[in-house]
Amino acid sequence: MNQPLAYVHPGAKIAKNVVIEPFAVIHNNVVIGDGTWIGSNVTIMEGARIGKNCNIFPGSVISAPPQDLKYQGEDTITEIGDNTTIRECVTINRGTSDRMKTVVGNNCLIMAYSHIAHDCVVGNNCIFSNNTTLAGHITVGDYVVMAGMTAVHQFCTVGSHAFVTGGSLVRKDVPPYVKAAREPLSYVGINSVGLRRRGFSAEKIREIQNIYRILYQQNYNNTQASNIIEAEMEATPERDEILQFIKDSQRGIMKGYFSSN
Structure with a gap:
């Protein structure tokens, strides 16, 4: 959908049935798949690869350069899978020379004000509640749920089907299938409900x-x-x-x- 009040760089590749709301900005070297909705005041910067049927809400910034002093302008990307929803004011930075990309999988829900830093790899079907913050180089498996205000230390890994309670500081790796809670973060059982x-x-x-x-x-x-x-x-x-x-x-x-x- 051609929205005259949005800016779309001529070098961006936008599927025909993408909806781009007023005041969104789409930079060069961006690919957006069929059926995706881009809300007002969204900024999608160079290197973004966004899948089909995604919803990106106002204020989000996708594929900004990494907040990493070692970054030297490498040609890196951000990949977002199909059917993923990114709520208001989420920031997802593109990769560095370490992994060359930041990845968010299919069918994810990334809630408002969350941050996913450079070189993170997030699996499919994940839910990050409001203000979830991932430092750089983090790996998150499939079906991981992180409750609000969770902060994950750089280079940590969170296993598939894990549940991390709200306000947690994740300093160590969280194995698959578990519930993580308390301070310091500890095993408190398996994620039987999930x-x-x-x-x-x-x-x-x-x-x-x-x-x-x-x-x-x-x-x-x-x-x-x-x-x-x-x-x-x-x-x-x-x-x-x-x-x-x-x-x-x-x-x-x-x-x-x-x-x-």
Whole structure:
């Protein structure tokens, strides 16, 4: 839709049925897919690759240069998948020479005032509540929910199907399928509600619970717990995903919560 009060650079590639509201600004080297809606006062800067049927609300800035003093103007991009909604005043910065791109997957909901910094990779079906802040170089799996005012330290990884409670400071890696809460951020159980909503069977949920009981509730260190899980638990995709996550963790996984009462 050609909106005379919006600015669209001639070098931008816009699908025919994209709606661009007044006072939006679309820079050069931008691609926007079919059915996407761009709200008023949205700024989409160079290197944005936006998928189909997205909704980007007023005040958002997509693919701005990274807030990284090491950035030297590399030709990097921001990728946003299909069916993703980006609410008011969200900022998503493009990549640096580290990963060359910042990625947000399909079917995500990024709520107002959230920030996704350079070189982050966010999976599919994620929900970030208001004021969620990701520093640079963060990896987030699929179906991750972060409640409001969550802040994630650079280079952290959050595993698929994890739930992080509001106001959390994420300084360590959060394994898949868990609930993370308290200060410092700790394991407080598995995300059983989210797993049931996504069709995980009661048997599969019990399997995941048993894995994390060994890891977090039996006073083993991570290496001991991993060896026991591998030896005693049947090999399944979920078990193997958890073990691989622990093995690959660069910052170390978050601790368990132990009550002093």
